[in-house]
Amino acid sequence: MRIRNGLRRVAELPTTRAGVERAFSYFTVGVRLGTVAQMVPAVRLGAGRAPDETAYLACWGAAALAAVAVSAATFVRRRPLGTLASVLDFGLACALLVLGPLVLAPWDRFGTWTAFQPGYALSVIITAGGVRGFGVWAGSLLAVSLCYVLYLGGDVEGDMVPTAVGNVLTYVVYALVARMFFGYTRRIARDADASRARAAELARREEERRAQVMMHNGVAVMRLLTEQGDAVSRARLVDQAEVELRRMRSYLRGGGRDGAGPDAPGGPDGPDGPDGRDGAPEGGRRAEGEGRRIALVPMVRRVCERFADLNVIASVDLGTGLSVTAAQAEALERALGSLLLNVRVHARAQQVVVHLDEEAGGGWTLTVHDDGVGFDPSSVTAGVGLREVVVGELRRRGLDVGIASAAGEGTTATITACPGPEGRPVRPTVRAAFAEAP
Known part of the structure; x- marks a missing residue:
């Protein structure tokens, strides 16, 4: 049960840079302690057959102690060894290979676990794939390979030569594979962190936009109440x-x-x-x-009644029978209210005409025109009301929006639902008479 819980904790590590480094530490612990476990069964036989039993046990103990120390350090640090510690780790592996001929019987030096030195060196190479510095990693790999050649000395000949060459290549291949594994996994973690940060920022911006849309008209009304x-x-x-x-x-x-x-x-x-x-x-x-579908005419009339003091003329009879989705109705109600609030605050209009007309094929057009002061499109940037509550929200609901104005000639806003092939709505194109804010 304890092993199962441990495996579950490893599998549930977060896919962040910190989580990946923690996974690398578990990987290092597994490889290094697994190597020690392979070394243990042959230690007694190797000591008995060694030319110097004490020297053999000293080398074996140094390797085992280093493996345990590296495992403990990476587990506590929750990441692989640093550059200096990795250099020392490689240095011990090289020293054990160089000392190997002195503590091993010649017939045990090749292909047995009584000669633990090559296997220990391989475990160091595999777990050192997480070293940040490429130069340190490449130089250490070269040093271990050369020390292994010294370890073999002149005792390899005949049929053993291909095996010896294969062992050297094993060091190189496993080192490259481990390096690619560590590097690619770290890259995935970096991309995942960047994606999460980007998603969080987009969510924050979207929530900010929602707040602007939901609060804009209310703030405008409260400001008018204070006047x-x-x-x-x-x-x-x-x-x-x-x-x-x-x-x-x-x-x-x-x-x-x-x-x-x-x-x-x-x-x-x-x-x-x-x-x-x-x-x-x-x-x-x-x-x-x-x-749900919402009747368009009653909704438009309801909004216009709230602004009766603006002398609003609601000419909507041509749209009788038209309906929109609940999402479009909500956006239309907010947009129409925002347009009429703009008229109240800025236009100084004598009259406002709201006209609804059904188009061929099931489309419709809602026009809001005031005879107020208007504005110069080239010198005006859309505020939150026009940019988000009107244009932005209606676009998101599949409606086309056009706003045209000229100084001294009033302003006209046109909202259109255009039917596409077989009655499906087409993607709208926004026509705005003002410059969009960045």
């Missing part, structure tokens, strides 16, 4: 403030997104339950909202 005005206009602003308050409260509670508007039936502040909670799971409410 001087007659009782009638303030009463209308209070009604609008209540609508925006419900919308903002829904957003802060985690609702009011993806088309589930606060005034929609079954929405976060709808009439189906206390405080707008209908008791249905969030996924069910979202799926239901996405499949």
Whole structure:
């Protein structure tokens, strides 16, 4: 059970740079202690057959102690050895190979675990693939290979030559494979960390955009409430403030997104339950909202009634029978409200005409025109209201947006749903009379 839990912890390591380095430390521990385990069965036989038993045991003990020390160090550090420690590790492997002919019987020097030195050197080479410095790694690999040639001396001849050459190549091949394994895995971890950071930044920006969209109209209404005005206009602003308050409260509670508007039936502040909670799971409410159709004309008239003090003329009879998805209805309601708020704050208009017309093939066009002061498109940058609440949100809902204006000639905003082949909506192209903010 303990082994199973340990394997599970290793498998569940995070795919971050720190997690990868921790995995490398486990890999190092496994290779080094596994080598010691292979060395143990032959130690007694090797000591008995060695020319100098004490020297043999001293070399064997140094190798075992170094393997345990490296394992403990990497486990505690949670990453492979540093450059200096790796150089010392390679140095011990080279020393053991050079001393091998002095502590081993000639017939044991090749192809047995009583001659533990070549196997120990291989474990050092494999686990040193995580050394950061390429020069240190390459130089140490060359040194071990040369020391192995010295270890063999002139005792290899005849049929043993290919095997000796193969052993040297084993050092080189395993070193290259380990190096590529460590390097590629680290690269994957770096890319994963960068992707997570990018995703977090995009999520932050998206949430910031959502907050701007949800709060913009409410902030505009509250600003108007603080200005001087007659009782009638303030009463209308209070009604609008209540609508925006419900919308903002829904957003802060985690609702009011993806088309589930606060005034929609079954929405976060709808009439189906206390405080707008209908008791249905969030996924069910979202799926239901996405499949629901909202009549376009009543929604447009409802928004226009909130701005009756602007002398709004709602000519929407030609759109009777048109409907949109709940997501589009929510975006349209916010966008139309934002456009009329802009008229109230900036346009100084005498009249506003809101016109809805059904196009051939099931499309429609909603036009908002005011006879106010207008603006020069070449010198005006879109603010949050036009850029996000109007253009940005409607684009995300598959609607085309055009805003045209000229100084002294008012402003016209056009929202269009264009049918594509077989009635499918086409990807919209935005036509804006102002410069987009960066």
